[in-house]
Amino acid sequence: xxxxxxxxxxxxxxxxTPVTLRCHQTENHRYMYWYxxxxxxxLRLIHYSYGVKDTDKGxxxxxxxxxxxxxxxxxxxxxxxxxxxxxxxxxAISELLTLGTSGAYEQYFGPGTRLTVT
Amino acid sequence: xxxxTQLDSHVSVSEGTPVLLRCNYSSSYSPSLxxxxxxxxxxxxxxxxxxxxxxxxxxxxxxxxEFKKSETSFHLTKPSAHMSDAAEYFCAIPAVPGGFKTxxxxxxxxxxxx
Numbered sequence: 001x002x003x004x005x006x007x008x009x010x011x012x013x014x015x016x017t018p019v020t021l022r023c024h025q026t027e028n029h030r031y032m033y034w035y036x037x038x039x040x041x042x043l044r045l046i047h048y049s050y051g052v053k054d055t056d057k058g059x060x061x062x063x064x065x066x067x068x069x070x071x072x073x074x075x076x077x078x079x080x081x082x083x084x085x086x087x088x089x090x091x092a093i094s095e096l097l098t099l100g101t102s103g104a105y106e107q108y109f110g111p112g113t114r115l116t117v118t
Numbered sequence: 119x120x121x122x123t124q125l126d127s128h129v130s131v132s133e134g135t136p137v138l139l140r141c142n143y144s145s146s147y148s149p150s151l152x153x154x155x156x157x158x159x160x161x162x163x164x165x166x167x168x169x170x171x172x173x174x175x176x177x178x179x180x181x182x183x184e185f186k187k188s189e190t191s192f193h194l195t196k197p198s199a200h201m202s203d204a205a206e207y208f209c210a211i212p213a214v215p216g217g218f219k220t221x222x223x224x225x226x227x228x229x230x231x232x
Contacts, residue, residue: 004161031218042224043162043208050218058219090161094218104150104169105218107210109161 003027004110006091012116019078021113023091025071031094031105032074034058034066036087037112043090049074081117089113120145122192122209124223132231137181137196139226141209144190151192152210152220153183162208168192179203204230 003026013019023032034046035058045058047066055066063085067075078085090112094105125140143149150169154162166177173185179202183194194207209223 033219040224043222045219048219092162094220096218104167104212104216105220106152106164106167107154107162107220108164111161112159 004091004093004108006110006113008113009111010114012118013081014118015082016080019081019115021076021089023074023110025093028071029093029095033092034076035090035092036060037090038087046076083117085115086117087115089115119213120149120211121221122211122223124209124226126226127224128227130229130231131199133201134198137199137203137228139194139207139228141192141223142190143192143211145211147215149211149215151185153177153194154208154210156206199230201230201232204228
């Protein structure tokens with residue numbers, strides 16, 4: 001258990017409203033990620049962070065922004081929610097396994113937030 | 119860039135029979151590879167990982183996977199399926215060697231019949 005919580009766990013909102021999802025971790029991991037999961041699309045990376053105030057876009061970042069003002073919190077904001085953003089959102093952290101001269105990162109996931117935009 | 123392809127979107131087995139979930143990878147290097155499992159309404163959980171040590175990797179719940187460079191494969195197996203194994207399974211690879219971003223396969227849903 002990597003100590004990752006997400007809030008809220010479920011949310012229903014209306015089109016056009018802003019929504020913020022929160023990810024909180026307790027173990028000081030540097031790297032944090034937001035994914036969305038949709039049937040037929042698997043997991044898609046929205047944004048990621050490699051440190052406080054250091055964030056970058058993933059493959060499906062349009063309509064989303066993130067912030068990380070503290071190591072433990074990574075916020076995902078839907079600036080103006082649309083029905084296409086109805087999805088399950090997962091936060092993850094990664095931990096480095098160092099083996100020889102190459103590193104590999106394994107990821108640990110939060111429980112997910114189910115967001116419905118009506 | 120590196121990638122993985124999961125060859126089956128759905129696999130159905132009977133309880134007590136072997137499980138085989140197939141994953142092929144593409145990489146110019148000898149990659150790290152992972153299998154994750156997702157039970158209904160849960161987040162993904164690491165099942166096992168290959169990091170260039172032993173080619174046969176054992177994971178949790180009796181699963182194992184074998185890295186075969188000649189076949190660019192990392193198939194997940196279990197000798198005897200249990201009802202609790204019903205879940206979705208994802209093969210994964212770093213987006214670039216040694217990188218902190220991960221590319222996930224599309225997933226294979228495993229059904230276990232009584």
